[in-house]
Amino acid sequence: MNKVKLRDLGERKAVKLLRDILSNKSIDITSMEDDCAVIDFGDEYLLVTTDMITQQAHIPEKTTPWQVGWHVVAINLSDIAGMGGEPLGLVVALGLSSNQDIKYLEGIAEGMNSCASNFGTSILGGDTKEAETLTLSGCAFGRVDRDKIMLRKGAKPEDLVAVTGKLGNGGSAYQSLKNDMNIEKAIKDLMEVYPRVKEGIALSKTKVVSSCMDISDGLASSIYQLSNLNELGFKLDLSQIPISNEAKAISMKLGMSDEELALYFGGDYELLITLKKEGLNTAQEALDEIGTELTPIGEVIKEKKNILIRDGVSTLLEDRGYEHFRWKS
């Protein structure tokens, strides 16, 4: 292990390394794999999560400060959404160059405020520090009734697998940027993401969900995380996966498959759930009221093996997606 660099390790192994060192008092039902830390608090659970973005890794050139502010709030709220939580607020630490224009800081604040109030919550405090490059670290916290929390653990064989919304916008935005196509739209899609807060709360209330997570790292990667944690497998039907029109259009233009954009890229911030077959109507009705689609895309299987059915043929789903430290290599 001597002189091993973080880039050789990848984010998931780095997190495992941290987890092994950190003894923690989080409640027993959850794991460090969950989107949020979960703490007993009176009759409820308190959910807490943190997500950091840095100029270098997450903020494309030409992103407006408003979009930067929106983004850091949105990705933190997405973790609360993934557990069915009602957001209580956020605190945000900003690392800024002392050479930064104050108009830029104002823009960030306005973007943070817009996103928070859009989801019925607010920025309650923060910290500003001098940093060489722009760094924003958000921390969102929320509450959820004990009997309504949605965890990553809990999927059972024969459960259905379903996703909210459409997949592929994150991937197509990434490809657009890379190929210098429609930059403004791409940045909007990447930065002004829309966390599924209302959907998470509505799904948690139905009590038909057996496991849930947000798929910010990509569908395939999220499926593997659920598979490993629950010690079972998934069988997805490609023809059922709701692929966004953007992903279809961009993949056509670039001569690549839309499957690649919808399955193996991050940045979509939809919810991935498993649920009992008989609960599907209930869950879909709950999301209908919000105007969000919930699409079944496959089922949970006993064998710990993740399968993608493409044109009737079973293939192995690949275990790759967005991962930090390795992303650029």
Added chain:
Amino acid sequence: MNKVKLRDLGERKAVKLLRDILSNKSIDITSMEDDCAVIDFGDEYLLVTTDMITQQAHIPEKTTPWQVGWHVVAINLSDIAGMGGEPLGLVVALGLSSNQDIKYLEGIAEGMNSCASNFGTSILGGDTKEAETLTLSGCAFGRVDRDKIMLRKGAKPEDLVAVTGKLGNGGSAYQSLKNDMNIEKAIKDLMEVYPRVKEGIALSKTKVVSSCMDISDGLASSIYQLSNLNELGFKLDLSQIPISNEAKAISMKLGMSDEELALYFGGDYELLITLKKEGLNTAQEALDEIGTELTPIGEVIKEKKNILIRDGVSTLLEDRGYEHFRWKS
């Protein structure tokens, strides 16, 4: 305001600018000036705070990774302590170079873990991201009974002013580093700070405290913050201020006054409180049990003017201390 840079503004004005833009739902009793955001949660208050450190601004060369980890946890716990909170846990986001040795990450994790468990709490989760320079952003949360919370607002004329422990270690460590004296000890004093968690809880239980904050920005600066927020003044007696032996020794060596180190430097992480005269014994007894001194250093006055009595002569306390963005100029 066009093209005004953050360095022209200073941290306090930057925070005010943010505050004016951010509409928030924090409870009415508190202000954005308090150490933590305060949220109604059942019968209690939930306290949440965030503090970021960056390589450039806060981490001297030769600091060990263990010390970096300890520090980010300690400074966040200090904010919980300042309001009398019992820590529930922390989440920490780490921005690291992909070129970073994993031994370094392990060291950080071990330092974070040591500090958290030393104060009866734990690291419940986090985030790791690629960043050009080392950046750590902690978020601590805690609970406090509604009738025991200590706020910055509440000081009354004729209240006593008191501090825990001794002042000047932060300042003398800073001067040691600057003058290349006893580097190892200086880094230890700067980074391995000891938040007054037990003291904060004990003081809050006495219910004799009228206002409280941690003095991480320096005593003089903290006094001005309390003065502005409470719309009253302070009269401090220099001869009563408990100055650390380090500060006395270093100031002697460097031919500067120990007053400078104890009043106008940050990094001490002691608690500054106001309380009714008749409550002093109760408060001192509560801290005696922990083995921490509580020293009265002056009193609150009606007039909004901050006075330092030096050798029997009243002078104006200067409004300066540690402030980001301007720190280096």
